[in-house]
Amino acid sequence: MNEMSPKGAQKHLDFEKLESVVIRFAGDSGDGMQLTGSQFTSSTALAGSDLATFPDFPAEIRAPVGTTFGVSAFQINFGSTRILTAGDDPDVLVAMNPAALMVSLGYLREGGLVVVDTGAFSKRNLQKAGYEDNPLEDDTLAKFQVIELDISSMTLEAVKEFGLSKKDALRSKNMWTLGLMLWMFGRERKPIIEWLKSKFAKKPEIANANIAALNAGHAFGETSEMSSGIKRYQIGPAKTEPGLYRTVTGSETMAWGLVAGAKLADLKLVFGSYPITPASPILHLLSNLKEFGVITFQAEDEIAAICSAIGASFGGALGVTSSSGPGIALKTEAIGLAITTELPLVIINSQRGGPSTGLPTKTEQSDLYQAVYGRNGEAPLPVLSTCSPGDCFFVAIEAVRLAVKYMTPVMLLTDGYIANAAEPWKLPEIDKIKPFPASFAKEKTGDGDFNPFQRDPATLARIWAKPGTPGLEHRIGGLEKSFETGHISYDDDNHQKMTEVRAAKIQGIENDIPEQKVALGNGKGELAVVGWGSTFGPIDQAVSRMRAKGFDVSHIHIRYLNPFPKNLEKLLKGYKKVMVPEMNMGQLSTLLKDRFLLEVIPLNKVSGQPFKIRDIMSAIQKNLKGRSS
């Protein structure tokens, strides 16, 4: 049974204790790599390591087997230190077929470990992957440690007692591999076995085959002469805040945050959406939460989706809509309606690569312009962003709070990376979050028609009157309204006044949000690295490492993109230089220049991949070089 002939055997491979490791699982779309990755994640999280993940799957649903564009990968970075990104370069690559090797090898760090399933390295598969020669037989892998295993036949062997077809039996390959990896990194099989049992409760033979494969992979590591070829790594638990934890994706936390926000606002949640990558999971998750009274409406398009949410808000519920770039573009006109009728609404944009259809499954931060400036007329609205899966929960609640308190649509920017990545999350206690119940007009005051545009002098928010309430009958619409009566008005001065009031209302939110804090570093100095959204992780890691090296650099992470926190201008002007890394061509840079006339150094990347820590580190170094003297 021992098919092993590790090329790296000549090198001495020792048992090693590591601070952190990055593993990339890569295989065919049909090989179940996302599942393998997420189960490894669970087990790793249970062991107390900090971690971050990056699922990287193809645009095709199921591309033909064995092709490079059908490769699905899952990367996990875990460690005993603070982990904020999925890691720049994998230390370990698991390649289930030649195509996976072809696509992923470039990511691996020099000297990293490659585990391949030789059973999948048939001539046909090599061809499909575009290899002219077998890379296991030439010097393609010279710079790496390689472990070649015929995982396919070992899996068939392990599950043969269950009498499955060969095709079905081979489906357990990923579990065999997972078993080996669990052994290699000293993680528990138990949670996965339990999960398999419950998942395949109705198909026990499948559950048993998978468990057998998992155990076989694990046993292989333990019992074969592996010790000569493979190191076992030990990664201790991370020092984290005490509390109850679980792993979450940004889609999960976003859905929960919306449910929590609606509850805190004491409103019915009506979620109108139309499927689109990578926003759909929020729709799916909320559709599954009917026991919370959540209404989800899968509309015929994005326009109907947002309009249904606006209608719900008019009816006294909390309307929420969600999409990604192209869909948000379609909602533009209706967003204007929500702005001018001053109805609460949360609009979630899960950004992806643009322009147009662009790169649906890749991540980007290029819809900030659209969020802040992208409407006809003078149409300001608050824009918030979220920086990590766990953060979505709180930002969603904050978006609901601002929408309801200020009677305004709120744009919430997240992205494909945050939506799909998983991280350990300390479960919050919802009871500890202060509720912000919406208040509705109860009865008419004053003479004449009820005026729905009476304003709270403090927030400038208009009053909210729910259809069904006697005496508060009123009409609203997209035409300009009189400041005094709320009726249609074509008056010149009134339009000026209303435009100013709408602007002042949104600007006034700056008084209701936290002051800008420094994420890492000092409140002034040589260089501030300013980011927003999902670049939080790599920026924070980069700044932290550069600080450790003695550089005077700080990290400022902006969550509130419109209006900016009141102190932001002063804070930023306290640094000699401001660098802005963004996964776009400089959109936050524009905002900072517009608002503060602030010179900034943009660091832009639009390759569909998150920033590497080292990219940011070297940009920091470059910008502090002159100053280090």
Added chain:
Amino acid sequence: MNEMSPKGAQKHLDFEKLESVVIRFAGDSGDGMQLTGSQFTSSTALAGSDLATFPDFPAEIRAPVGTTFGVSAFQINFGSTRILTAGDDPDVLVAMNPAALMVSLGYLREGGLVVVDTGAFSKRNLQKAGYEDNPLEDDTLAKFQVIELDISSMTLEAVKEFGLSKKDALRSKNMWTLGLMLWMFGRERKPIIEWLKSKFAKKPEIANANIAALNAGHAFGETSEMSSGIKRYQIGPAKTEPGLYRTVTGSETMAWGLVAGAKLADLKLVFGSYPITPASPILHLLSNLKEFGVITFQAEDEIAAICSAIGASFGGALGVTSSSGPGIALKTEAIGLAITTELPLVIINSQRGGPSTGLPTKTEQSDLYQAVYGRNGEAPLPVLSTCSPGDCFFVAIEAVRLAVKYMTPVMLLTDGYIANAAEPWKLPEIDKIKPFPASFAKEKTGDGDFNPFQRDPATLARIWAKPGTPGLEHRIGGLEKSFETGHISYDDDNHQKMTEVRAAKIQGIENDIPEQKVALGNGKGELAVVGWGSTFGPIDQAVSRMRAKGFDVSHIHIRYLNPFPKNLEKLLKGYKKVMVPEMNMGQLSTLLKDRFLLEVIPLNKVSGQPFKIRDIMSAIQKNLKGRSS
């Protein structure tokens, strides 16, 4: 027959020679004020005065008779000097009913002349207009010169021989009034009589009644004891460039410019649009030009409209689409498609008051953000603006030129004011404009599939291949394309490269457009007043007057809003201060701050009315106060 009892008779009213006069005709929507105004305009233009007009009509099609919201007005400013705006405050107000007086009196300058039709000042009409007392009988008009005439009965008298119903007969009131005004300002009746004859060729009794009324009004001025009450004004011809002239609206010139542009590019014009105020006239005008082979397509909505234009451009025609703010918002997603497929397309936005439905019949410049920044993803496109009716012709041609040469959608910003206003225009000679024929790929070069993304190294524009050409079969779409092959590409580096190439292509247009000139004044100094679009007129007049007073102020008018002319930054930085008047809350200001980190003084107005010259003058004065020493 003499019903006249001019209140102003006590004051001495002399014959007067004036440089310029502003008249505002105001009446019920049914009173034909737009017609009266435009006929007066024609006659004035024929007399060689320079002029500018401002039609100001109600949002309703036909509001109930006599109401204030049904008042329709037409303002004309004409003179022997350069006229660039419809005038700050009318010198003369013609009020055909109480509602017209109510709505318009506030605009009149102190001491101005009011002509009212007392026949329309019935109790019921006074009530409908919201007058408690008759303004002709209290001191409402104390500050003005007033001529009260029973125009209604004089009209009935004048046309009684034609045996029309009273209702029909009263329809000629406007012609009576026009006759009086023509007499007062020494203009010819002849062109109007000819026009009436041809317009009512099939209804000679109507033509005759109108002509009789026109003549009667004119005769009334000439023969009655009017001389004691009414001055005749003399406004000489303006010194203008020699040539053949006519009056034009911005909609007309835009339509002609598109036809001319298509001809110069040697392309079939396919215009896809959906009606919307104030953009519809372009659709109407082009629908009437079928003898030029123009194809107009009235789509089911704005999305279908732009998509049909994109389809036409894919087919090798020139696709053009047009709308106003809310409709442009709907086109957002499709604009992204045109950007990424790199197809030529002209998008015209006739801006109106926003946000949302806003003020459809009022003018505003608040879609600049939307034009420059309002799309998902990194999606740059050129943005041009037009400053006057006559200018539209040339800007439309320029938009076509850039779209075809750079294979890109071009956004052209005009507004409701330009679309509807009329001005004298020196007719261009089209033969003198240099053609820019589009060139199509003829045959495949190189091996393998035809690559539609081969680029011209100078312009970075891609090659254009027309379906129907053998050998050039190719597929394009909204997904990211390989720089090398034009096929779909999910590659990280390729996306980075393509994003940069698309940006560089648009930025490179700065090398192909004229350097920024100074419209008025010096190339440096104390203050530059920087504008774009229809604010040209008031800014230029204000700067001209302030310069006449000795102030160091210059006017810079930006036609190319993206990319900016190459020398703009340097030019602007040559002034101590830069002031930016805009009919929005500071959108060009944002662009200048973003691009040049330039401190600007915004002067914003969103009241649905163009700037007054004096508003800009006083802002100039304020900003030069400290410096005048």
Added chain:
Amino acid sequence: MTEHVSPEKLTAKDFASDQEVRWCPGCGDYAILKCLQRTLPELGTRPENTVFVSGIGCSSRFPYYMATYGFHTIHGRAPSVATGLKLANPDLDIWVVTGDGDGLSIGGNHMLHTLRRNVDLNILLFNNEIYGLTKGQYSPTSHLGTRSPSSPFGSIERPVSPCSFALGSGARFVARTIDTDQKHMPTVFKRAKEHKGASFVEIFQNCIVFNDAVFGEFTNREAAADLQLHAVHGEPLLFGKEREKGLTLNRDKLALEVITVGQGGKTIDDVLVHDETNPILAQMLVNMAPPDFPVVLGVLFCQPAESFETSVTKQIAAIIKKKPGASLDRLMRQGRTWEVKA
């Protein structure tokens, strides 16, 4: 539907807002407005429970004139806004007012999906075969050859038939009436309101300014009897001054024909009886057009089914019953969690 039955009886006045009505004098919209203001109190409607939702167009100004709740939304999107509103509060009585441009041009898709979903909305489509508000361009219902500012040489687009479209979209209530018919309109409004689910009502509405008398052929007093057929469920499809003409089925051609009772051996038994539950009959009735056939008015099709918001509410209620006392804290803790000790 929780209608607070109150002691005082409401009148048309209670449904008229204080806003000045801003349609052109003589516009057909006035008659529809008056009719609804008069009919709603008769149906026991309460203003506070009633919402008028509209898009953009002359017709879409309707909500401003009703003393009920109202939302003048954006062009074509009223059905979507109304759907969200109905989901938020199923107790409201919601009327959607739209035009042939608003509801069938830009808004055609929302109309389709609202009808097939069967959301409980009363949809009134004011068909004047023209874009009124934007000054008279031809619309998707304008007949071939319509001259308008955007079709100066006559339109060349085949029009859509609103009721055909509604039937093809799966509407379960389709009716037709005329703006000037103050006797017929209320009967249709009443049926529309009673119908639980999406009710689609096409109203032939005269735009006096841009498309005057486009329906004159069958709406003028003289022609009415011979060119209007009032369909009533269970009654024979008769028309004519003496109700002497009727519709019969030509089985071979699978098409309707006009017969005169008492002529050519035809009796009343040859006349088809209106069955508003038959979608094929409805389609045939919709297809008829002057001059050879009368225009059929009334409820052409009515076949109720559970309305969308009812299904939504029921599904949620069933799940809440199954999983009572939902707790987000519990939900979030359901996954594989671990404790980090201090």
Added chain:
Amino acid sequence: MTEHVSPEKLTAKDFASDQEVRWCPGCGDYAILKCLQRTLPELGTRPENTVFVSGIGCSSRFPYYMATYGFHTIHGRAPSVATGLKLANPDLDIWVVTGDGDGLSIGGNHMLHTLRRNVDLNILLFNNEIYGLTKGQYSPTSHLGTRSPSSPFGSIERPVSPCSFALGSGARFVARTIDTDQKHMPTVFKRAKEHKGASFVEIFQNCIVFNDAVFGEFTNREAAADLQLHAVHGEPLLFGKEREKGLTLNRDKLALEVITVGQGGKTIDDVLVHDETNPILAQMLVNMAPPDFPVVLGVLFCQPAESFETSVTKQIAAIIKKKPGASLDRLMRQGRTWEVKA
């Protein structure tokens, strides 16, 4: 249509692009692709005169695999892009490929207007009753109760019938076929291409990943004979293994019924003959559904009328004839002009 008839005969290969096909293994889309690549050369089509225009969805990837011109546009808008393309160049042979989501959810309105305008496009709607590309949410054609990621407890939306919708929208060519039927599909494609005007073809397409066998009831081999009826113009509407069953009209119910020839006194004369020009018959055929009725395939309705781009072109040609030698200079100088002397 100026088709350059060339000496060499083309084959399926000439219509296959060099791009790797990226659908899931076993997807019904493959069969449709193969069929078209095979059928087009048989119809004398030239790749350079052919354009495939699509929206977004699995099905909408189609153009990439054809060695013709192609445009993969944005979601739902293919009919509009294709309309503009046809106006720009009426000589092109344009195929629109769309899905039940692309063509009937977000794109329903463009479908309606393209059909009523009768633009000469061949529209293929791949109906898999699911959103494939976005991973399996229910679509507007999904049957009630469909469980999907966005309807985990079963969908509660009444589906739209694509062919009913097309008929209601005024389509003048409506046909239906099945992805796996390599004999029937080409006959339908041929008719669609021949039809001048908008041709609407619904193809039942199996999504093996998210909605496998949703049409299995009538597409599986055993059921086919009894649950598929191939309608042919002028021939009796027969089906069944021995073609022993037929459709007849129940005049009282105004509905179709299934009879067995030779049973209960029924003869072949009782069986309706298919008349593809009758819209009412088409509607009846479309409405039939298993298990009580067969699914009717083939050309259900075909009644040509002048196509949109033909009318556009004709109108322009007529005006050019009337006003030859158009000159912009002259046009601009037509108004009241005046000369300013130097």
